[in-house]
Amino acid sequence: MPSLIFTFIFLLGTIIGSFLNVVIFRFNTGRTVTKGRSICMNCNRNLRWYELIPVFSFLIQSGKCRRCASKISHQYPIVELITGLIFVLVSFKFLPILYVSYWSYLFLTSLFVFLFSLLIVISVYDLHHKIIPNKLVYLFIIVSFFSLFVNTSFFSLTFNVPTLIYFISGPLLALPFVSLWYFSKGRLMGLGDGKLILGIGWMLGLFQGIFAVIISFWIGTVISVLLMVIYRKKVNMKTEIPFAPFLIISTLVTFIFSLDIFSLIKLFSI
Ligand SMILES: [Zn+2]
Numbered sequence: 001m002p003s004l005i006f007t008f009i010f011l012l013g014t015i016i017g018s019f020l021n022v023v024i025f026r027f028n029t030g031r032t033v034t035k036g037r038s039i040c041m042n043c044n045r046n047l048r049w050y051e052l053i054p055v056f057s058f059l060i061q062s063g064k065c066r067r068c069a070s071k072i073s074h075q076y077p078i079v080e081l082i083t084g085l086i087f088v089l090v091s092f093k094f095l096p097i098l099y100v101s102y103w104s105y106l107f108l109t110s111l112f113v114f115l116f117s118l119l120i121v122i123s124v125y126d127l128h129h130k131i132i133p134n135k136l137v138y139l140f141i142i143v144s145f146f147s148l149f150v151n152t153s154f155f156s157l158t159f160n161v162p163t164l165i166y167f168i169s170g171p172l173l174a175l176p177f178v179s180l181w182y183f184s185k186g187r188l189m190g191l192g193d194g195k196l197i198l199g200i201g202w203m204l205g206l207f208q209g210i211f212a213v214i215i216s217f218w219i220g221t222v223i224s225v226l227l228m229v230i231y232r233k234k235v236n237m238k239t240e241i242p243f244a245p246f247l248i249i250s251t252l253v254t255f256i257f258s259l260d261i262f263s264l265i266k267l268f269s270i
Pocket of ligand 1: 040041042043044065066067068069
C-alpha cells in the first residue's frame with residue numbers, strides 16, 4: 001500500500017514539476033503562467049494533451065517535437081523527475097506525523113514541498129540567467145519565515161513563537177554573504193545569494209543552516225573543478241558559476257537527512 005501512495009506522490013510531483021518548467025520559461029517574459037497554451041518553442045504549434053504528460057511524453061517522442069522535430073530541452077524531464085523525487089523524499093520524512101494526524105502531515109508536507117518547488121525554480125532560473133529574481137526569493141523568504149512558527153519537533157503540528165536563536169538564524173547566516181557582496185562590490189557573491197541564504201537559515205534553523213552552507217561550498221568546489229577539467233576551453237577561474245543550485249542541493253540533503261553542524265563535527269572526530 002505505501003508503495004502505491006508514494007507512486008502517486010511521485011506522479012503528482014512530476015505534474016507540479018511540469019508546471020514549474022512553465023514558470024521558469026515564462027517568468028519575466030510577460031507571458032502569464034496560467035493563461036496561454038503550451039507551444040513548441042520552435043514551430044509555435046499548440047501542444048496536445050498527450051504531449052504534455054510529464055517525463056513520459058519526452059521519452060516517447062525521443063525528446064523531439066512531433067511536427068518540426070526540433071529538440072525539446074532536457075530541462076523538462078529533468079525538472080519533472082527532480083520535483084517528483086523531492087515530493088517523495090519530503091513526504092517520506094514526515095511519515096511519522098501521518099500516524100498522529102492526517103491534516104498535520106498534509107500541511108507540513110505541502111509547506112516544505114512548496115518551499116522546495118520555489119527553490120527549484122530559483123536555481124534553474126539562476127542557471128539560465130545568472131540572476132535570482134527578487135519576486136521569487138522574497139516569496140521564499142516570507143514562507144520560510146512563516147515556517148519558523150510551525151513546530152515539528154514533537155512529531156505533531158503545533159504553532160508557537162520560536163526562540164531567539166531561530167529568529168536570528170536567517171540574518172546571522174546571511175550576514176557573511178551580504179558582507180562579501182558589499183565589500184567585493186558584487187564580484188565574489190551576488191546579493192541574491194545572500195537573500196536566498198536568509199530564507200534557508202529560517203527554513204533550516206542555525207545549526208542545520210551552517211551545515212547546508214558549508215556543504216554547498218564543497219559541492220560547488222567539486223563540481224566547478226570537474227567542469228574545468230571536462231570543458232577546459234569554456235570554463236575557467238573567471239567563469240561565473242551560479243551558486244544557488246549548489247545551495248539548494250545542500251539544503252535538500254540537510255533537510256531530508258536532518259543533518260547539522262554537529263553531525264559534521266562528529267564525522268571528523270571518529
Ligand atoms: Zn515544433
